[in-house]
Amino acid sequence: MTIHRIVVVDDHPVVLLGVRQLIDAESDMTVIGEAQDAASGIRMVGELQPDAVVLDLRLGDNASPDVCREMTTTAPRTRILLHTAYEQVEPLRACLRSGAAGVVFKDESLLVTALRTVLAGEEYVDPRALDQSRDPIGVPDSDELVERLTPREYDVLCGFAVGKSTREVANSLNLTENTVRSYTKSLLTKLGANSRLQALAIAKRLRLLP
Template identity: 35%
Template sequence: MLIADDQELVRAGFSMIIDSRDDLEVVGEAGDGVQAVALAGQLHPDVILMDVRMPRMDGIEAARQLAATGHPARIIMLTTFDLDEPVFAALRAGASGFLLKDTRPDDLAAAIRVVAAGEALLAPTVTRRLLDRFAPELPGGSPPPSLEPLSTREIEVLKLVARALSNDEIAERLTLSRATVKTHLSAILFKLGLRDRVQAAVLAYETGLVRPGTAPPGG
């Protein structure tokens, strides 16, 4: 773990929580985005806890730079306010999700494990509110990647991922095994060149496959 936050007390608190778990370890701390990018290259952390607002370089730009260089670390953005506006930009910059700074210690540790394993970080209710709030405001630009490589079943899975359903919920909805859902999700990520299901959800909104406020298929 690498912790990036401009407040020393915050870093110390997170470090104490993380190091108290036998399976988690803090390998470094950064006080701003510039240090975070540099230390990530030196220490090769699996997961980075990154504050959104930091001096010299904020967490969003740091996440963008790390993603651009192909750094494999999963990035969890830290924010003080629920649905803070920069959060969506952070997800588009390559972050795997976000947590509020007042997250309970056990939830923080669980979130780190989930992200390190490549699974979804955002709780379904938070994901849905985040995407519904910001998807209409996505800026224009070059056309998004085509969804044509996906099969009909993969499109169905992607729609449910975008509606923030878990793998178990998708399996129940589509009458599939959980393993089959994971296989479809892996294929979606591979075909579209995406890092994780959060980016898949964002892309589903960007392409218009799912629109804010619509009910999940079959619901």
């Protein structure tokens, strides 16, 4: 069994402890390093080359997009998962543009799911980040739907909206993963999106999702 190696970067010791305990409780994940500031985190990720890093959105005076960019440069195969208690959209957008693979809010319910998704090479956005009370992440100025989604494309979109991975969507719909990837590609084109994160946000704004 592959053991995924995780680094956690957060300036709150209590959060570090909680995240470590949550991850180490999983049989296929282990925390191999912790850091409480951006410089130490960047250095540790570069040295250890972990499979993923759980990164606090706010680390003192450091700009999170810059931290993401430096980690991506020093460890291009490491997947960055933003871990935040804040709902400001622009910093999240900037981090996603700078190489982060996903975002999850700070509670225990979705962290492991989010980690598994980004470790599988996919993007993850906490479903709560798509709430209509917030400005959706990554939505372009245009809200035009290029072409109506087919029922299967909509099923795939709904699966992603509740945080399912490609494999989980495939299993739930009795499809192959390659078929789900094909539907994903077509729904991205129809929504005018460049990523799954952006597609979910556009769909939310267009009221295609509840």
